[in-house]
Amino acid sequence: ILSERDGTLKYFTKYDAxxxxxxxxxxxxxxxxxxxxxxxxxxxxxxFLKDYSTRNIFVYHESGKEIVDWFNSIRAVQLHYLKVAF
Incomplete structure (x- = not known):
């Protein structure tokens, strides 16, 4: 779950977690x-960084448009974070 308000991406491994x-x-x-x-x-x-180490999450989707939307959403939240933080 990507939260613009919190400036976070919450990563779940199970749909019902x-x-x-x-x-x-x-x-x-x-x-x-x-x-x-x-x-x-x-x-x-x-x-991303976690405990001073670089970590990776790999994701994919059947739809190219959907994965581009994910990418653009992450970038938009980052831009919002930078505007508010600075």
Missing amino acids: KEPKLVIKVDTINATFQPEKIGNPNGLQIT
């Missing part, structure tokens, strides 16, 4: 298209 596995601050996120690494033309790599 009550609590997220991770809560990632958007100011530590870098999202890049990585179809070769994932083996899917609609692959997205989300890189």
Whole structure:
């Protein structure tokens, strides 16, 4: 769940999970298209810092438009965060 208000991305490993596995601050996120690494033309790599280490989450979707929307949403929340923070 991407929250513009909180400036976070909440990562769940199960659809019905009550609590997220991770809560990632958007100011530590870098999202890049990585179809070769994932083996899917609609692959997205989300890189972030956790406990002074770089971590990655790889996601994909059947629809290219959907994955581009995810990417643009992350960027929009980051821009909002920067506008508010500075």
